[in-house]
Every structure is written in C-alpha cells, then in structure tokens.
Amino acid sequence: MSQIEFVDKHMNGLISDLQTLIRQPSVSAKNEGLEECARLVTKIMRSSGIKSEILRLAKGVPPAVYGEVISKQNPSKTLLFYNHYDVQPAEPYDLWNEDPFSGKVKGKKIYGRGSADDKGELITRIKAVESYLKTEGDVPCNVKFLVEGEEEIGSMHIEAYLKKYKKKLASDAVIWEFGYVDAKNRPIISLGMKGLLYVELSAEESIRDAHSSLAVIIENPAWRLLEAIKTLRDSKGRILIKDWYKEVDRFTKKELEIINSEPFDENEFKKEYGIKRFLANKRGNELKKALVGEPTCNIAGFISGYTGLGAKTVLPSRATVKIDFRLVPRMVPIKQLARLRRHLQKNGFDDITITMIHGEAASRTKTTDPFVSVVKEAADESFGSSVISISSAGTGPMHSFVKVLHSPCISIGSTYIFSRIHSPNEFARIDLLNKTTKCMCKIMDKFSKH
C-alpha cells in the first residue's frame, strides 16, 4: 500500500485522534490543561510509531513534546516539524454553536478550539510519518517534532528550549506550525512571519470606584487612557509614534512581483467577515502589501467600569487596554517599546502604566532557498497548485529557529483561510486535513532526495 492510500484509508483514525486532542482543553493564557495535553501528544505519537518524550525547561514553564524517527535509509538529512499543543481562550462562549472543546464533526468539518490552530496541523504531520512507518517500516529522512505549549501566549520559552535541546533538535529544514489554504484550495507557502509587541496600558486614578456624580471633580481613567492611546495612530491605521517605521524596508522588486502575483479575493473576504470596505479604503495590491509588510497597532481588548446589563452610574478607578503591534523584519520589539514609552512621556502621559506582555522579532526565509522548491513541488502535486507568500500577516518565533538552528523555515499546512482561528466556531476542513497529510509525505520524500 502506498502512503497516499494509507492516508485515505485511515482518515477516521486521524479524525478521532484530532477529536481526542480538541477535547483536552489546553489554554495557555489560563495555564489550563497544558501538562495533560502534552502527555496526550506523546501518547498519540507513540501509537503512531514515533519515539516521543516530554522536554522540560524549568518549574512553571509548560513542557514541550519531542518526537523522533531516525531514518534507516537516509539518516543524514533531518526535517523538523514545529507545532504547538496550546490553544487560544475560547471566549466568548455564547457565540459558539457547539461546545468549543467537543470536536464535533458536522458535515465535512471538525469544530472546536484548536481544530485548525494547531491541533489539526499537528495531526497531519504525525499521520504522514505514521503512513510511512506502517507501509514501509521506515521514513525517507530523519523526522523530528517540537511541539510547544506557549505559542498562543507568545512562545516565551521557545528560544530557551531550542538552546537547551540544540543537539537533539538539530535539523536541516523546518516545516512551520501552520499554513493557510486559500478559498480556491491553494495552499499558501509562507516564507516569513511578522513580529509582535504586545503591551497592556493602564490608567489608574482613585483607589476605588466612585459614584459617577463625582465625575465633575475626579479624573476618569477611561478618558485618560483613551486620550493617551488616541495619540498612537491615525484613523487610517498609520502609527504616529516617532521613528516607529524607521527600520521598515521598502519592498524589493522581486518581493513586489511575488506580492502582485498572489491571489486575494476581496469580495470573498468581505463576505466572510461581513465588512463593507477595508481599512482606509485599501484595495488590490495595497491590501496584499499591508498583509505582508505593514506594522499594526491593534486594540485587542479594552475594559473599564461596569460592562454588564443595564445602567450603572460609576466612575471607574481603573482602565486597561491590551494593544498588539505587529512588526516587520529589522524592527526590534524592545526598541519599539522604548519608542512607545518615550511617545507617551513626551505627550504628557507618563502616568500611564506600560506592561510588556510579549515581544517577538519578525523573520523571512529567502525566496532562493532550495527548500522553497521542495515544498512548492510537493504542494503543487498534492493540491494542483499553490501560492508563495513572502510573509504571513501573523506572528511566530521563526526568528529564534533561524538564530539557533540555522535552518530555513517554511510554513505550509491545512488551515482554510476562513477557519475562524482565534474566534468562535473555529473549524478544520476534513478534505484539507487529508490533502495536507499527503503533502507532508511528499515533502519528506522530496526533501530526502534533494
């Protein structure tokens, strides 16, 4: 039996293993179920024939899972699969049609938090390796897995894990933890990730909430915070902090060529999100350029005062905003943080407390790297066609992998672009899980021969 046949024949096993993973909540933001989920991953790896162990860094740090199969026929080349077993919080629960931790199959989709991001991706890779082991008793090249538990809260310790287990994790190329498939079923082969600076800004005035009639004489911290953050960006999304864009390079001609050739269905996108227009009325290549290379200043959360039903006439004592800034190559998170701090001080907002929650540099693999054509060929064969993107709009610790392992990183996977990851009703498409598993088999094969 070929690997391809094996994959088709064992889709039920893939689905049921994915359901098992979804049913184990593993919300890193709440430190919930991480140990349990890590153990579950080792169990699934072992039953697929992969040697697996728990890696630890320090007490209180979520464990990582290591997986390994040494190739008998070709032990000189090593492919590393990077994934994560943690998920985003499922809130707001009331917008889910199903229990977010049920893994319910409806039609040709599996629903649940993590179904796509990233438990679905992980399972395709495990099953691709299993298909080799159960048909040929060997893999075409060495295969390693690194599955971390803090990706959704910024992979704070991935670099420390990479450094501590550098020898164990040594590899020649890395398949990144996720990959999108566009509305025309073309996988997007992404060569880079944006960076991130995630901060919490707080204004505090009085030591306790007060009756709102006192708003005539007590400053309201919500107003204060709002005035402060209003200075950060203009209504078109342009960030107004001094030198914010200093390290942002213009696109090269080659980059622009790739961007221009990338498909982007504006109407499909508008329909999916129910929006009438894009930010600042962007269109065409502007949209694609923004996704690949534009820094952002996004309010991820804002809370102050009474937000329940009805009216409460309260003057809140505190207001807090969570802001995530996406960064592009050469922007250094702590340098940008210093610029933010200076900006607030200069504008008279030195009473605003800034807490850095996470920082991550951007990274891009060169378009000329030979690993790019390995992945491209495998994707084209498995899906009919594929799209190369010079960077994802999202963030991941790719920079750390390149720094420690010196390996090219490429992102390819099974996540339908409108899979609602990080949102209610996240789902994975079963057809894409199937094709991606086969694509992973082809990547191993082509990589071993390259």
Next chain:
Amino acid sequence: MSQIEFVDKHMNGLISDLQTLIRQPSVSAKNEGLEECARLVTKIMRSSGIKSEILRLAKGVPPAVYGEVISKQNPSKTLLFYNHYDVQPAEPYDLWNEDPFSGKVKGKKIYGRGSADDKGELITRIKAVESYLKTEGDVPCNVKFLVEGEEEIGSMHIEAYLKKYKKKLASDAVIWEFGYVDAKNRPIISLGMKGLLYVELSAEESIRDAHSSLAVIIENPAWRLLEAIKTLRDSKGRILIKDWYKEVDRFTKKELEIINSEPFDENEFKKEYGIKRFLANKRGNELKKALVGEPTCNIAGFISGYTGLGAKTVLPSRATVKIDFRLVPRMVPIKQLARLRRHLQKNGFDDITITMIHGEAASRTKTTDPFVSVVKEAADESFGSSVISISSAGTGPMHSFVKVLHSPCISIGSTYIFSRIHSPNEFARIDLLNKTTKCMCKIMDKFSKH
C-alpha cells in the same frame, strides 16, 4: 418614654431589620430579587405599625411599596417619604472584604450593598414613625411612604406610579430618599438633584472577531468608537457637543453665597479616594460649583475584545461604551440626546449606534420654601449643625414629584459622604442611622406645627 429614648433603646431592632433587607439582594439592573424585597419591606412596615401595600403598574414593572399612617391629632398635613428598595450591582465582587449581601456589622458600621443606599435611609424613616406609634399611639401628621424598585436604573416608571396613584400619594412635602452627612458629621440638606442622560454607544465592524493579524486591512471598532467619543469632551471635562451648555444658567448671587458657605474638605476627599489632584486642577469654590452645577460626560463602562488574563491577539468585532451625562436645570434629556446624535453625524460617525438607556431632568426646590426651615431646624437640633446645598451632584426623579404632586422635595439622610455607595465595601454608620432616625421624628413634629 420619648421618641428619642425609644430610638436609642431599640437600635438593635433597627440594625437587625436593616440586615434583613441587605440580605435580600435586589439588583434592579439584573431584575434580581425585586418582588421578594418589596414584600420584605411591607412586612417590616407592618411590624412597625405602618399600613402597607404593594402598588403595581404593569406586568414586568417592579412593584412599589406604599406605606401610610393617618394622624388622629392632625390629619390635615401630610409628609411623604420617598425611598427605593433596589440596589446597584455589587460587582466587582473581589474587591469586597465581606459578602456584599451579608449585612455584616464590624465595629460601628454595617457593611453591604444597600446598607446606605438606600435600605439604611428607608429604615431610619420606618423606625422614626414606629417610635411615635409605640410611644404615643399616633403620629404628629399624616405620614406616607413611596418605596420604588427602579431607582438605580433610572426610576423609569416613578412618574407613571405618581400619576396612577396621585390621590393616594397626595402630600404637602417630600423627604427625599437619601441625604449625605459630611466628614464633620453635619447633614447636608440638599434642595435639588442633577438630571441624567445615560446612553450606550456601539461600533460594529465585522460579523465576528478576527485574528489580529488582519488589523492591517479590517477596521477595529474599538479604535473607531474611541475616535468618536474622543470628540465629545476635552481633557478638562468640558463637553464639546454643540449647544450642550445652551440652557445652563449662571449661578445667581444668592446661589453663589450658599455655595461659597458650603464646607468642602479637599484633603479629606483626596485621602478618601486616593487621588493627588482634582480634575483639571480645580480647587476651592470651583470644586463646589462643579458639584452643584456642572454637567458631566462620564465613561461608566467600556468593553471590547479580550479582557481576561494574558494575551489574546484578537481583532474585536464590536466595542461598546456606556456614558452618563449629568444635566442641570433646564437641560432636557431628549434634546441633549438629539444634540449628541447630531454631533456624531456631523463628525462623520453616523455608523456609531446610540441607545438611550435613561433620561431624567434636573430639579431644584427654592431656598425660600418654608419646608427648608423645618428641615434645617430639625437637623441642627439632631446633629448640632447642618449645611444647605442648592443641589446634590447626583440624580433622582425629583422633577417628576414636583410636576405631579406639586410638593417641595428636600433631601436629608444618614449617608456618610464616604460610605462608598455604588462601590465595593459600601457601609452605613450606626451613629448616623441613630441620629437621622431622631431627626426624622423632629421633622414630623416641626412640620405638623408649621
């Protein structure tokens, strides 16, 4: 036994009845426990010798409680006590040192939601009437009670109740539901209330939350809302909506005299709220003038996106702010609402949804009304001295009482100014409950002779 002696002797009964009331949650914003609390009030009234019944308006409207004692000696004059049995929500629970619905006595204070506002006030009035009935078997004038259940959500139906039961509620003067006692133990006799316009503004962009990497191309409704409300006021609290202050009268000389003579301990106030300075660096008479006569634009609540622990990189689909505008005499809530709406439209924010939650006009009783000296004399005798204020900074449906009953309304009560009403750890001071009960006896007596 005199009424004064009776009150002193039966303080334990007062405290235990107040605890009983506190232990019955009655949060009107959540429609929680209102029927139960209304019944409890009739029970306590009856056991104090007051004829009591439940008044109803329509299905779904919280009931009001009516109480009545007709004087044998002087049935030609009627005093009405206005109170409410509902309370503000107790959130945030984690800032309470005790269960907010325990009514725990610690030292010389009773803690709990409603201990001061307004269950504590109500109990002083019931007990004052009881002290007459149990010592003399009569009251010096007719006494009526109207205890509503929607004060904390804006007394939406009080005017309808007043109109429906106009004959039953007919009276010559009204003692308002609350009254503050300042840090020097002087009751503040307040002759007016500010008005209120309470609105909820919402911005909605996409039909679902999205991954925050899409912030490069999808508008963030939190930014949008923030830009909209930033145009409403300047950093000193001045409202920037066109014609907002059009009906605001300047203070008369007489009013300024009263305001200037009012005490206000700035340091005490700063200490209580833990603030370093007042809004816009106001001081002295500016503070007092603001409390009495300045309109406000207060953010009572703001919510958008993820506000839990840690980081979530989400682009929210929706943002909502609750704003309360305090109004002064001659400002008409729906007229101000129209001005707000026009302002947002004119500034390009016609996508912002405005929901009016509550509107209430301001009211002031004339300083020359004879009822003022009745209350002033009773207060001076009971507390040693007292302070007259031409208006409270807070809001109540005083305007409706004046309109329907044509009676002067005066606010006097037992609420220590730093009682943390509407906030965690609300409390009532037992000494003030005692003095205020005696003061209510004196008001009845003096009013009957006036």
